[in-house]
Amino acid sequence: xxxxxxxxxxxxxxxxxxxxxxxxxxxxxxxxxxxxxxxxxxxxxxxxxxxxxxxxxxxxxxxxxxxxxxxxxxxxxxxxxxxxxxxxxxxxxxxxxxxxxxxxxxxxxxxxxxxxxxxxxxxxxxxxxxxxxxxxxxxxxxxxxxxxxxxxxxxxxxxxxxxxxxxxxxxxxxxxxxxxxxxxxxxxxxxxxxxxxxxxxxxxxxxxxxxxxxxxxxxxxxxxxxxxxxxxxxxxxxxxxxxxxxxxxxxxxxxxxxxxxxxxxxxxxxxxxxxxxxxxxxxxxxxxxxxxxxxxxxxxxxxxxxxxxxxxxxxxxxxxxxxxxxxxxxxxxxxxxxxxxxxxxxxxxxxxxxxxxxxxxxxxxxxxxxxxxxxxxxxxxxxxxxxxxxxxxxxxxxxxxxxxxxxxxxxxxxxxxxxxxxxxxxxxxxxxxxxxxxxxxxxxxxxxxxxxxxxxxxxxxxxxxxxxxxxxxxxxxxxxxxxxxxxxxxxxxxxxxxxxxxxxxxxxxxxxxxxxxxxxxxxxx
Ligand code: FHN
Numbered sequence: 421x422x423x424x425x426x427x428x429x430x431x432x433x434x435x436x437x438x439x440x441x442x443x444x445x446x447x448x449x450x451x452x453x454x455x456x457x458x459x460x461x462x463x464x465x466x467x468x469x470x471x472x473x474x475x476x477x478x479x480x481x482x483x484x485x486x487x488x489x490x491x492x493x494x495x496x497x498x499x500x501x502x503x504x505x506x507x508x509x510x511x512x513x514x515x516x517x518x519x520x521x522x523x524x525x526x527x528x529x530x531x532x533x534x535x536x537x538x539x540x541x542x543x544x545x546x547x548x549x550x551x552x553x554x555x556x557x558x559x560x561x562x563x564x565x566x567x568x569x570x571x572x573x574x575x576x577x578x579x580x581x582x583x584x585x586x587x588x589x590x591x592x593x594x595x596x597x598x599x600x601x602x603x604x605x606x607x608x609x610x611x612x613x614x615x616x617x618x619x620x621x622x623x624x625x626x627x628x629x630x631x632x633x634x635x636x637x638x639x640x641x642x643x644x645x646x647x648x649x650x651x652x653x654x655x656x657x658x659x660x661x662x663x664x665x666x667x668x669x670x671x672x673x674x675x676x677x678x679x680x681x682x683x684x685x686x687x688x689x690x691x692x693x694x695x696x697x698x699x700x701x702x703x704x705x706x707x708x709x710x711x712x713x714x715x716x717x718x719x720x721x722x723x724x725x726x727x728x729x730x731x732x733x734x735x736x737x738x739x740x741x742x743x744x745x746x747x748x749x750x751x752x753x754x755x756x757x758x759x760x761x762x763x764x765x766x767x768x769x770x771x772x773x774x775x776x777x778x779x780x781x782x783x784x785x786x787x788x789x790x791x792x793x794x795x796x797x798x799x800x801x802x803x804x805x806x807x808x809x810x811x812x813x814x815x816x817x818x819x820x821x822x823x824x825x826x827x828x829x830x831x832x833x834x835x836x837x838x839x840x841x842x843x844x845x846x847x848x849x850x851x852x853x854x855x856x857x858x859x860x861x862x863x864x865x866x867x868x869x870x871x872x873x874x875x876x877x878x879x880x881x882x883x884x885x886x887x888x889x890x891x892x893x894x895x896x897x898x899x900x901x902x903x904x905x906x907x908x909x910x911x912x913x914x915x916x917x918x919x920x921x922x923x924x925x926x927x928x929x930x931x932x933x934x935x936x937x938x939x940x941x942x943x944x945x
Contacts, residue, residue, distance in 0.1 A: 504716065504720065504723075504741065504742070505716055505717055505720035506720035506721070506723040506724045506727070507723075508723055508726070508727065508742065508743075508744075509726070509727045509730045510730075510745065521730070521731060521733070522733060522745055522746075522762060524597075524598075524645060524703070525598070525645075525703075525704070525733055525745075525746070525762070525801070526762065526801075526838075527597070527837060527838040528596075528597035528598050528645070528801060528837070529597070529792075529795075529796050529800075529801050529802065529836050529837055529838075529839070530594075530595055530596045530597060530792060530801065530802050530804070530825075530829070530836065530837075531596050531597065531598040531599065531600060531647075531764070531801060531802070531803040531804070532591045532594065532596040532598075532599045532600070532803070532804060532805075532806060532822065533599075533600050533601075533649075533766055533773070533803045533804060533805035533806070534587075534599060534600070534601040534602065534805070534806055534807075534808065534814075535557055535602050535605065535649075535773035535774045535775075535805055535806075535807050536601065536602055536611060536631075536774070536775075536807070536808045537557065537602055537604075537605045537607060537609050537611055537774060538570070538573045538574060538577055538607060538609045539556055539557045539558075539559050539560065539605070539607060539774045539775075540556070540579075540774060540775040540807070540808060540809055540810040541573050541576065541577055541810040542556070542559050542573070543556065543775055543776055543777040543778075543809065543810065544556045544559065544772070544775070544776030544777055544778060544779065545777070545778075546559055546563040546565060547563075549563070550778060551563065551776070555768070555771070555772040555773045555774060555776070556772045556773070556774035556775055556776035556779070556807065557602075557605050557606070557607070557772075557773050557774030558606070558665075558774075559774075560606075560607050560656055561606065561656055561663060561664075561665055561666075561669075562665075564669040564670075566670050566672075567656070567657050567670045567672040567673060568672065570607065570656075570657060571619065571624075571657060574609065574619070574621075574624035574625045575624070575625070575626070576625075576626070577621070577624075577625040577626070577627060577810065578625060578626045578627045579627055579631075579808075579810060579811050579812030580627075580811060580812065581811040581812040581813050582627075582631055582634075582808075582811075582812025583812070584631065584634035584635045584637065584638040585638045585641075585642075587599075587635065587638070587808075587814065588635065588638040588639055588641075588642045588644055589638075589642065590814065590819055590822065590823065591644060591822070592642050592643075592644060592826075593823055593826045594822035594823055594825055594826035594829075595825060595826040595828075595829030595830065595833060595836075596644070596804075596822075596826075597644065597645060597837070598644060598645035598646065598647060598703065598704075599635070599639060599644055599645070599646050599647065600646075600647035600648070600649055600704065600706050600803060601631075601632065601635060601646070601647075601648065601649060602649040602651075603632060603648040603649060603650050603688075603692055604649075604650050604651055604655075604688065605649070605651050605774070606651045606654040606655065606656055606663075606708075606709070607655075607656055607657060608651075608655040608656055608657035608658045608661060608684075609621070609624075609657070610688060611631060611632060612630050612631070612632040612633070612648075612691070612692065612695075613630040613632075613633070613691075613695070614687075614688055614691055615687075615691065616683075616684060616687030616688050616690075616691060617658070617684050617687075617688060619657060619658075631812075632648065632692075632696065633695075633696065633699075636696040636699035636701040636702075637699055639699070639701065640699040640700055640701070645703040645704075646696075646699075646701045646702055646703055647702055647703055647704035647705065647706055647733075648692050648701075648702045648704075648705055648706065649705075649706040649708065650685075650688070650689060650692065650705055650706070650707060650708075651707075651708050651709065652681075652685050652689070652707050652708070652710075652714070652722065652738065652739075653707075653708070653709055653710050653711050653713060653714050653739060654708075654709050654711070655680060655684065655685075656673060657672075657673070658673075658675075658680050658684050659672065659673060659674060659675030659676075659679075659680065660673075660674075660675030660676045660677045660678075660679050660680030661673065661675075661677070661680050661684075662677060662709075662711045662713050664709060664711065677713040677718075678718060681714075681718050681721070681722075682721075685722065686721060686722065686725060689705070689722065689725055689726075690725060692705070693705075693725065693726070693728070693729050693732065702732060703731075703732065703733065704732060704733040704734060704735070704745075705726065705732060705733075705734045705735075706734070706735050706737075706748075707734060707735055707737040707738045707739070707744075708737050709737065710737055710738060710739025710740070711739065714738070714739030714740050715740055716740040716741050716742075717740070718740060719738050719739050719740025719741070719742050720740065722738060723738070723742060733745040733746070735747075735748050735764075736748055745762060746761070746762035746763055746764050746801075747761055747762065747763035747764070748763070748764055748765075748766060749763060749764075749765045749766075749800075750765070750766050750767070751765075751766070751767055751768065752765065752767075753765050753791060753794055753795055753798070753800075754798070754800075755848065755849065755864040755866070756798060756848060757795075757798025757799050757800055757841065758799075758800070759799070759841075763799075763800045763801070764800060764801035764802070764803050765791075765795055765800055765801070765802055765803065766803040766804075766805065767791070767802070767803070767804055767805065768805045768807075769782055769783055769788065769804060769805060769806065769817075769818050769821055769822075770782045770783070770817075770818075772807060773805050773807055774807050775807040775808060775809045775810070775815070776807070777809075780817070782817045782818070782821065783821070785820075785821050785824040785825065785935070786935045788804065788821055788825060789824070789825050789828055789935050789936060790868065790871075790884060790935065790936065792804075792825060792836065793835070793836070793871045793873075793882045793936055794848070794871055796835070796836045796839055796871075796873050797841055797842060797847065797848070797871035797872055797873050797882075798841055798848070799840060799841045804822070804825075806818040806819075806822065828933065828935065828936065831906065831907050831933070832882070832906050832907065832933070832936070832938045834875075834878075834880065834906060834938075834940075835873055835880035835882055835906060835938045835940075836873065838875060839873035839874060839875055839880065840873065840874050840875070841872075841873065841874065842871070842872025842873050842874045842879050842880070842881070843872065843874060843879060843896045843897070843898070844872050844893065844894050844896065846894060847867070847869075847870060847871055847872060848866060848867065848871075849864055849865050849866035849867045850864075850865060850867070851863065851864055851865070852864075852865050868884050868885070869883070869884060869885045870882060870883045870884055870885070871884075872893075877942065877943055877944075878940060878941070878942055878943065879896070879898075879900075879940070879941040879943060880906065880938050880939070880940055880941075881893065881938065881939040881940075881941065882936040882937070882938050883927075883931070883936065883937050883938070883939060884935070884936055886927070886930075886931035886937065887927065888927075888929065889926075889927070890924050890925065890926055890927070891924070891925045891927050891939070892922050892923070892924045892925075893922055893923045893924075893925075894922050894923075895919070895920055895921055895922050895923070896923065896943075898943035898944060899918065899943060899944040900916060900918050900923060900941045900942065900943055901942050901943060901944055902940075902941075902942040903915075903916045903925050903939060903940065903941050903942075904939075904940050905927075905928065905932055905937065905938065905939060905940070906938035906939070906940050907932035907933060907937065907938065908932070911940075914926055914927065914928075914939075916941075923941070925939060925941075927939070
């Protein structure tokens with residue numbers, strides 16, 4: 421039995437070090453929509469190492485802020501209790517219409533997140549000091565950079581090596597079916613042409629081009645769906661925009677949140693939703709970090725705008741009690757998925773979303789690929805992040821890992837795309853009878869031997885630990901009619917036996933793939 425705590429980084433709640441406290445922030449958002457989530461999603465390993473208390477202190481310190489009472493707090497309202505002044509379009513649809521609307525996303529299973537903005541220019545260093553323990557895109561907030569100083573970065577932002585066709589070709593070769601890029605992150609800088617606010621890449625930089633337009637064209641050409649991330653709540657350069665982790669630090673940030681929503685958020689969302697229609701974009705809007713400032717009424721005004729684009733999906737982070745189309749666990753994989761829900765784990769390849777020149781702590785291809793397979797086996801999507809630098813280049817270690825996943829998917833994609841969880845319930849692990857998590861609940865102990873996905877008439881078993889002889893699976897109801905390795909293009913039948921206690925397959929002596937070899941079981945039904 422493989423223990424990934426020793427084989428690589430475990431991503432069941434135990435996330436990359438630099439993002440631990442950010443994960444705690446995200447948990448606050450998760451509670452808005454996932455009231456009954458009993459999955460042990462936080463730091464099981466750390467608790468056992470006696471660090472839970474320390475993290476609690478770090479969390480309390482970062483949340484309470486060192487300068488003033490935070491202006492904003494994470495929202496706590498749940499969707500079931502929230503008033504919905506404007507009904508999302510999907511709630512007016514029949515189940516069949518709703519399924520059709522999100523079908524492409526459910527089929528996709530693998531997407532590429534891109535965090536790219538002015539912060540890439542700082543690459544994690546401000547005034548000669550490295551930003552440790554925080555992701556690069558948070559540098560303005562963590563270093564309390566004055567608004568005027570931060571805005572000056574635009575004057576030298578000139579990503580001359582940006583090539584949308586190359587980015588999308590790389591994404592495609594990596595096997596991703598959709599891209600989500602930061603149109604505006606918490607720093608308030610628009611990476612698109614915006615008439616609504618001049619702090620944007622076309623008006624404020626020597627680059628003068630709209631990379632989102634170029635990406636929309638390239639995605640359209642290459643058959644990749646495109647989503648825009650938009651920080652609707654936090655905005656550290658617009659008066660009135662929210663600032664988590666200590667509130668505002670510059671008078672230039674003071675103002676009315678409602679006015680900010682009316683003068684910047686809604687006009688820019690309209691731009692994002694309308695200006696790329698020729699390229700059939702966007703396919704989704706990815707909101708982030710809602711606070712209690714986003715009242716049901718303000719969120720409702722945003723929903724009214726979204727409703728004019730009924731096919732555009734949006735996630736569960738708008739705020740105001742809105743549930744959105746899909747859940748967004750961050751930096752971890754829920755132990756048993758969220759059965760019956762659409763969900764997507766977003767995750768960094770190293771420890772940062774936005775580029776940091778000195779973060780070289782990249783997860784292994786093995787970990788990333790097994791994460792993808794694990795997520796698919798639980799019915800979710802994997803949105804894996806890359807952070808291009810200020811010249812417009814996606815760092816090579818990130819490209820290499822993405823492409824390695826793509827190489828595997830080229831052979832084994834049938835086991836991922838368009839699949840549902842497999843028929844076996846006990847493949848992912850079990851709750852410990854002796855160990856507790858930090859809340860005192862039984863700790864989830866994952867097992868990394870194999871994962872199963874399924875399509876009608878076929879079960880795919882991705883084997884991580886090659887048994888070198890016979891391989892035994894638990895019992896399943898459907899009758900297996902043929903077994904073969906997906907990597908074997910001749911589909912040569914493997915010997916197997918099936919009984920009430922399980923299925924035993926005689927595997928080839930050598931694993932077709934060093935990370936995950938897919939056994940296909942065809943079934944009568
Ligand atoms: O604060 C952001 C963070 O910078 C990053 O964008 C992630 C991606 O999901 N979302 C927020 C934290 O939850």
